[in-house]
Amino acid sequence: MLFKRKLPMQLKSALDRFIRENYESPFEDLICDEATAYHEPSVPRAPRAAARESADSARYAEPMYGAAKQAMPMPTAIKPDFEKEFGMLDESFQQMLLRKIDEKGIKDSECYKRAGVDRKLFSKIRSNPQYKPKKNTAIAFCMALQLSYDEAVEMLRKAGYALSRSSKFDVIVEYFLRNGRYSIHELNCALYEYDQQVI
Secondary structure: OOOOOOOHHHHHHHHHHHHHOOOOOOHHHHHHHHHHHOOOOOOHHHHHHHHHHHHHHHHOOOOOOOOOOOOOOOOOOOOOOOOHHHHHOOOHHHHHHHEEEEEEEOOOHHHHHHHOOOOHHHHHHHHHOOOOOHHHHHHHHHOOOOOOOOHHHEEEEEEOOOOOOOOOOOHHHHHHHHHOOOOOHHHHHHHHOOOOOOO
């Protein structure tokens, strides 16, 4: 899908600045790592071998079972109610999504239409508490529910995702969430402007 709408100059310049300040290109890190990599100075073979022999003799001279050494503690027994505690899992993506819809006081249909998700997919999410959406779908719901940045990070975490500073796509999404810009069309225009995959 093509997005012919140009970003307003003010938004474009703000995005440029935000990306410049926050985007950590993995390619730049790679170039930096290669340029600053530590190279061990060459050591003549004979001294290195002598140093190895000295270290080996010192290691084997050390008593294996010295009086000063303390035995490692034995693992404690598993609590009988471990299974009960383990069963208290964190809220799932589906549960948080439905809770946020209720808190916002909107209908399910309003939420999934705003997110650009069809009814069939939403029904699948609603009927399965352990449903794992695609990252774009999770972001679309964050936008549709107008979540704060922290709430969106939490919802993405529950779906198994995170926003990374080494992804320009994620940095753009972060800018929109931090600045309360919840238009998915405008977000897609920005993603398209920076040659990123649209939602």
